[in-house]
Amino acid sequence: EVELVESGGGSVQPGGSLRLICVGSGFLFDDSELTWFRRAPGAACESIVVVSRDGTIYYADSVKGRFSVSHGYAENTVYLQMDNLKAEDTAVYYCASNSYVKAVQALGAHVNPDRCDFEHWVQGIQVTVSS
Numbered sequence: 001e002v003e004l005v006e007s008g009g010g011s012v013q014p015g016g017s018l019r020l021i022c023v024g025s026g027f028l029f030d031d032s033e034l035t036w037f038r039r040a041p042g043a044a045c046e047s048i049v050v051v052s053r054d055g056t057i058y059y060a061d062s063v064k065g066r067f068s069v070s071h072g073y074a075e076n077t078v079y080l081q082m083d084n085l086k087a088e089d090t091a092v093y094y095c096a097s098n099s100y101v102k103a104v105q106a107l108g109a110h111v112n113p114d115r116c117d118f119e120h121w122v123q124g125i126q127v128t129v130s131s
Helices: 098-105
Strands: 003-007 010-012 018-025 034-039 045-051 057-059 067-072 077-082 091-097 125-129
Touching: 003 091, 018 091, 018 125, 045 067, 077 091, 091 098
Parallel strands: 010 125
Antiparallel strands: 003 018, 018 077, 034 045, 034 091, 045 057, 067 077, 091 125
């Protein structure tokens, strides 16, 4: 069964930290590029971290220096450590790899990662930063 489960979100005060966890089954993260997306209320979907197949990591300017990604490929798990969180980081966060997107599309899913449109295949996880 192809599945991707996220956890670790929640509410935190400005300056706080959270770690998001993304666990995959039925496919492999290290087979392809992986992206962390987020969508804030009323805003467009934003690609904030991209991990390429060769291990190169791109961070959007909005999170550079505060967010870091790591992986436990043996467990098919990817982590997003978020430090010094700001109110503008409030959003629903999604992780998705090209390998996962292709796998669910083969099952008939109509997902559009660039719009954070994953149907039910990636549930997203809420992060709220407020005082």
